[in-house]
Amino acid sequence: MHLLFVDESGTPPKPDHDGQAYFVIAGLVIPEDRWIGMREKLIGLKRASGYRGEVKWRFFAPNNKDLDNPMLGWDQQQKNEFRDRVFSIITGTKSCNIIACASESRTAYALGNVNSQEDLYFRTYKPITERFQYFLQDITRASGRDTLGLIVADHRGKGDDDSMRLRHERLIRESGKYTSQYSNFIESLFFAPSHMSVGIQLVDMVAGAIWRAQAHNDRTWFERLRPSFRSSATGQIDGFGLARFPKAGWQGVVLN
Template structure:
């Protein structure tokens, strides 16, 4: 079985926002037998580095002074070293894969069928579920054994979670008509508070790196993670490891 942990970076812009705002939902696929090793490595890194608390991308920003930031008082070089070691944990796990979707707000609202922040959130989430299904199909073909997966998302709040769970269930039930067939999914969408989930903390870092590359053109940490993205047999990431929504009339950079 494979676990897909998902988290977001950025905020879905409102329909009236005229700026080119980007929003990312990223997923980190972890096979069940690799989970204990990743957990132990991250816990060990935190202890060795004196990092006590939840791992979050925003804590690594040069000017972040949040009271709950475990790195208050750290030099930026020490923060970057910590971040590099976190990403090394991910990239050294060769069977783990990154899948994501980046949405371009103004272009998406121009479609006519995206009318709210909730619509944009779900339309960014949907391609991630599809690529997870494709990934599970690929593993099934390669291994000759049926391979299944579950999705674990960051807890956002009861109202948001309930809405997301219902839309996820509708997506799965209606699969095969206009969307992917989710034959390899187990149960529905699960939620976990990020401070209690090592997987959510790791994918929060992934989402932040992708958003930084897409929104600001800074590929420093995106390129560090590049070996772990799902890719085509020719090594192409666009459309395989990262989906653009909407692809048509996309005006920003194409990450590959």
């Protein structure tokens, strides 16, 4: 079985937002037999570095002075070295894969069927579920054995979680045309608080790196993670490991 941990970077802009803004949801696929090893590596890294608490992308910002930031007092070089070692846990686990989607707010709202922040959130999430299913199908065909998957998302709040779970369930179960497409999924959508989930903490870092590349054209950490993206046989990421919503009319940089 494969676990897909999901988290976002940024906030879905409101329909009346002035200008183009980007929102990213990232997924990190971890095979069940690799989860314990990755957990032990992250715990060991925290202990060796004197890092106490959960790992979050926003803590690495040069001017972040949040009282709950475990890196208060660290200089930027120390932060970057620690971040690089966190990313090494992901890229060093060859069976891990990144599947993500970036949305472009003004382009999305111009479609006419995206009318709220909740709509934009779910439409950015949906391509990840599709590519996770393709990923599981590919492994099933290659191995000759059914390969199943389960999705775990970051807990945002009861109202948000309930709405997201309902939309996910409708996508997976209620429409006959979707049922066969998601035949490798187990159960429904699960939620976990980030401070209690190694997978959510790791994918938070992934989402932040992608958002930084998409919104600010800073590809430093995106390139660090590039080997772990799901890709085509020719190494293409766009459309395989990183979807765009909406693809038609996309105005920004295409990450590949």
